[in-house]
Amino acid sequence: MSEKDAAFPITGMVESELRSEGDWIEEHNNPARITLDRITTLTIFGVCGWSLIETPLEIGVSNSSTGILALAVSKFIVILTGTSAIARVRAARAIFAFICGASVLAIATALPFVYARSVEISVISTVECVLKTVCLGALCLSSLQKKPRKRHAGTVHPGMRQDRPPSDDVIRGA
Template sequence: MIDRMDYEEAFSKRAPTDLVALTPKSERLFKATVIVVCGWAAIEAILELGSSIDATLLLALVTLKVLMGIIGALAVLNLPFARHAFTFFCGASIFVMAPALPLEYTRCVSFALFATVECITKAVCIASFALGSSGGRRVRDQMR
């Protein structure tokens, strides 16, 4: 039997008006990691600009970083296609960079550390997107 007092207690609480309180933690984590990934890409772009000597490579680098910043900004603004595109971009870059990390450590440790941090932040971004997409449900329950 359902107790009437339980409902009265639940409905008597005021709804939070603070946007931060209304936003799920997984969404806040995703937005924060998008900002970190874009910020890290901007820091890394400065280092990559110093080593690029070819005009074509320079154009490709600038185009990539600007495109990533635009998609990241749209993902923070909750556009669904942008969230998916940014997550796909992060996953694709991890699949490209992660296998080359051991070789990178033999060549230059500082560049390898930058690449490792980039891989970790992008992996956290993917994980937070997956948590937010699940809506708090377990994966096993979604597969049924």
């Protein structure tokens, strides 16, 4: 192996020998990212699950058919947005975070009044508020975390071409 090949090992490779995108991403995974993604997914599942659990209680409060229809539509929106957020559909996490944030603001301000009327309903509302707050925090933290750059399989970084060594800008990361 020549000194040039030792310094720039990619220059001697053909395109089929380059690592695939999956190999590159697996090698550069951050354990903190994996954990935060799992926590975010679990909290989204928790919010959607709790939304379904409390549905019978909310149906019991509503007497009109329009109230039940509104409840069904709202549950459908929460479940659809939550499922989309878990599947990483573009902007779904932001929409789900907005829904959670607006809901927390509405529930938290009403908790003292609910507690005066019924301790059981206030406990259910408190659990919902805590779940949505934790989910909102996880969504915010995961959006602030730096994402690894993906590279397409078979492509070579412009600074790593086979015909010349990398420039100073590529080495410095600029």
